[in-house]
Amino acid sequence: MKILFANHIHIARQSIASSRMRSTLTMLGITIGVASITTILALSAGASKIVVDQVDSLGGNIAVIRPGANSDNTLDGIAKIPIGQQYAASSLSDVDIASIERIEHVKAVAPLMILGGSVSGVTEGSAHTPILATTPNLEQISDIEVSDGQFLDPELNGATAVIGPQLSIDIFGTDQSIGKTIKVKGQPFTIIGILKRTNNPINYNTVDFDNAVLINLANGRELNQGASQIQQINVQSESVEYLGGVITEINKTLLKNHFNQADFTVLSGDEIAQPTSGLFTALAGVSVAIAAISLVVGGVGIMNIMLVSVAERTREIGIRKALGATNSDIISQFLIESLALSIGGGITGYIFGYILAFAISTFLTFDPVFNWEIAGTALIVSLVIGTLFGLYPAIRAAKKDPIAALRQYD
Amino acid sequence: MSDTKTPPVIVLKQLKKRFGIGDAEHYALDGINLTIQKGEFIAIMGPSGCGKTTLLNVLGLLDSHIEGEYELDGKSIAYLSAKRQARIRSQQIGFVFQSFNLVSRLNVIDNVALPLIYKGMTKLARQKKASTMLRSFHLGEREFYMPNQLSGGQMQRVAIARALVNDPAIILADEPTGNLDSRASHIIMQELSDLHKQGNTIIMVTHNPDLTTYASRVITMLDGQIDTDTFRLPLQSRTSTKKPLNIVKKPKASTTKKKDKK
Numbered sequence: 001m002k003i004l005f006a007n008h009i010h011i012a013r014q015s016i017a018s019s020r021m022r023s024t025l026t027m028l029g030i031t032i033g034v035a036s037i038t039t040i041l042a043l044s045a046g047a048s049k050i051v052v053d054q055v056d057s058l059g060g061n062i063a064v065i066r067p068g069a070n071s072d073n074t075l076d077g078i079a080k081i082p083i084g085q086q087y088a089a090s091s092l093s094d095v096d097i098a099s100i101e102r103i104e105h106v107k108a109v110a111p112l113m114i115l116g117g118s119v120s121g122v123t124e125g126s127a128h129t130p131i132l133a134t135t136p137n138l139e140q141i142s143d144i145e146v147s148d149g150q151f152l153d154p155e156l157n158g159a160t161a162v163i164g165p166q167l168s169i170d171i172f173g174t175d176q177s178i179g180k181t182i183k184v185k186g187q188p189f190t191i192i193g194i195l196k197r198t199n200n201p202i203n204y205n206t207v208d209f210d211n212a213v214l215i216n217l218a219n220g221r222e223l224n225q226g227a228s229q230i231q232q233i234n235v236q237s238e239s240v241e242y243l244g245g246v247i248t249e250i251n252k253t254l255l256k257n258h259f260n261q262a263d264f265t266v267l268s269g270d271e272i273a274q275p276t277s278g279l280f281t282a283l284a285g286v287s288v289a290i291a292a293i294s295l296v297v298g299g300v301g302i303m304n305i306m307l308v309s310v311a312e313r314t315r316e317i318g319i320r321k322a323l324g325a326t327n328s329d330i331i332s333q334f335l336i337e338s339l340a341l342s343i344g345g346g347i348t349g350y351i352f353g354y355i356l357a358f359a360i361s362t363f364l365t366f367d368p369v370f371n372w373e374i375a376g377t378a379l380i381v382s383l384v385i386g387t388l389f390g391l392y393p394a395i396r397a398a399k400k401d402p403i404a405a406l407r408q409y410d
Numbered sequence: 411m412s413d414t415k416t417p418p419v420i421v422l423k424q425l426k427k428r429f430g431i432g433d434a435e436h437y438a439l440d441g442i443n444l445t446i447q448k449g450e451f452i453a454i455m456g457p458s459g460c461g462k463t464t465l466l467n468v469l470g471l472l473d474s475h476i477e478g479e480y481e482l483d484g485k486s487i488a489y490l491s492a493k494r495q496a497r498i499r500s501q502q503i504g505f506v507f508q509s510f511n512l513v514s515r516l517n518v519i520d521n522v523a524l525p526l527i528y529k530g531m532t533k534l535a536r537q538k539k540a541s542t543m544l545r546s547f548h549l550g551e552r553e554f555y556m557p558n559q560l561s562g563g564q565m566q567r568v569a570i571a572r573a574l575v576n577d578p579a580i581i582l583a584d585e586p587t588g589n590l591d592s593r594a595s596h597i598i599m600q601e602l603s604d605l606h607k608q609g610n611t612i613i614m615v616t617h618n619p620d621l622t623t624y625a626s627r628v629i630t631m632l633d634g635q636i637d638t639d640t641f642r643l644p645l646q647s648r649t650s651t652k653k654p655l656n657i658v659k660k661p662k663a664s665t666t667k668k669k670d671k672k
């Protein structure tokens with residue numbers, strides 16, 4: 001059996017080599033499919049990793065509450081993209097914040113209200129500028145620092161704002177913009193602080209602080225017709241040991257507040273990273289669709305080429321049968337050939353996928369991650385495609401009548 | 411040669427093979443009764459289209475859609491699974507086809523080694539065996555040629571080498587010398603005769619009456635039936651025994667009836 005297997009591989013190599021052009025074109029579909037899967041998996045693993053590392057570096061005593069029911073389904077993650085959430089009605093309320101603050105061993109609570117709208121200074125800011133209404137506690141809970149001026153303080157008179165360094169440069173042409181007036185949704189705010197550059201658009205707050213404008217929660221409410229629209233509540237426990245108890249308590253309290261409706265999710269540790277990379281999951285969804293299409297196209301290509309190959313080698317099949325090949329010998333011969341095509345395409349795709357991922361990551365703040373799950377996925381996908389689309393031609397080959405096959409002229 | 415002690419290798423009873431259905435129905439083999447003992451060297455002659463190739467295909471288990479009885483080594487083939495039949499082809503039968511039937515994309519040595527794959531031999535052993543086989547056919551220096559780089563005669567010798575490489579007990583040869591000149595033909599026949607002397611059963615179709623001198627039995631066919639069936643002593647045996655030609659079976663077949671070819 002082992003000998004036969006080795007021989008089939010040898011035959012497959014020969015026949016693929018003998019029509020290299022044809023084989024390469026056939027593999028292309030699989031290559032593209034596997035490459036896009038690999039790219040997106042490598043990048044989203046990288047994105048997740050960065051958030052996990054952040055959470056860890058903050059001491060691991062952070063829990064995050066987000067609106068919406070919990071789900072382990074990654075497809076749900078796609079639906080929960082943060083951009084979409086900005087405009088959706090949130091189930092989290094000011095009452096929730098107040099009751100969480102009262103829980104024992106809670107050190108700090110920071111609500112995040114992310115608004116959409118225009119921002120302008122000397123010039124107009126990007127339409128995608130995040131407007132984050134929050135409380136001073138955010139500075140403590142997140143790894144953001146002020147480089148110039150001070151952080152938010154609701155006690156100060158007038159409408160004040162803290163802005164990201166990149167936003168400052170974009171709309172004022174300088175990162176020295178303290179005291180200047182920024183218009184947020186048409187309302188003027190005095191800038192009292194500039195954040196330190198983080199170069200970290202991906203973080204568990206789902207806000208790119210370098211480009212954001214931070215205002216007090218009360219002002220945020222005013223800009224939002226007086227209503228709170230809380231996308232996230234960050235909770236810090238006094239220490240890691242208390243976090244579990246705090247989370248249990250939060251769940252209890254919020255359930256009571258929400259009349260036993262679990263329309264919120266409390267996340268900690270690695271879980272925080274998952275919805276954060278929701279944007280990536282969304283992108284992944286698109287890429288997976290592209291990948292699926294190219295894989296099916298690639299699979300059909302393999303099936304087509306294998307059918308051609310079976311037809312071309314009808315006489316050879318007859319000879320092999322006459323010389324003692326069983327039907328399963330013939331099936332494995334052709335199946336291994338189609339597997340060689342799909343795995344060849346898969347390996348090339350895996351390599352190209354990482355090349356692409358590294359190329360893309362030069363524009364991003366994180367690197368692709370290598371792990372065996374990605375390699376395994378690429379391999380399994382190739383195996384499945386090769387088997388699925390190679391089986392029918394292989395069975396056709398085995399079913400050929402040796403006499404008719406031998407009578408055929410080639 | 412053909413001792414009555416051992417059971418016959420092949421027994422055919424009222425064997426029929428039909429091609430087509432309805433109006434196109436046609437019996438390529440039309441009631442063949444034949445008993446072949448181990449160690450016989452049979453030459454089959456007959457006009458083109460009389461069913462010689464079809465008979466060899468049936469004997470070689472390439473075609474089991476038959477009517478009548480075919481017993482191989484005392485067992486009816488009707489009860490053999492496809493897998494078992496393939497195993498028998500692999501281990502007991504050697505085919506030499508009417509056309510060379512070499513696999514065009516494999517080189518000479520790989521073609522010869524082909525039957526050994528299905529016997530489960532390692533690559534090294536296969537190459538060694540095939541190489542030895544090729545040398546005995548004076549094709550040693552052609553091992554790595556592709557079939558299309560060989561002359562017709564060489565191709566047929568490769569095909570014969572391939573048929574013999576798995577030491578088959580039964581050799582089925584369909585006009586093995588059809589493409590060879592007479593000198594080369596006699597080399598091949600000498601080879602077949604040696605195998606015959608080692609106890610192999612050989613069934614060979616030929617159009618060349620001269621070559622029947624190597625055979626121990628000559629059968630002529632006509633319209634899917636056996637026309638004459640003549641037992642004789644093969645060339646080699648004739649020198650070693652003093653027995654005269656013993657002619658049996660059909661009384662009318664006291665001589666080998668010659669049919670004109672094509």
Ligand SMILES: Nc1ncnc2c1ncn2[C@@H]1O[C@H](COP(=O)(O)OP(=O)(O)O)[C@@H](O)[C@H]1O
Nearest residue numbers: 404429430438457458459460461462463464465
């Ligand atoms: N696969 C087939 N389908 C239909 N008819 C066939 C097939 N094989 C052989 N025949 C017919 O059976 C007859 C015997 O053919 P064959 O055995 O090749 O003759 P021979 O080898 O004696 O020249 C011929 O009439 C041929 O046309």
Ligand SMILES: [Mg+2]
Nearest residue numbers: 462463464508
């Ligand atoms: Mg013929």
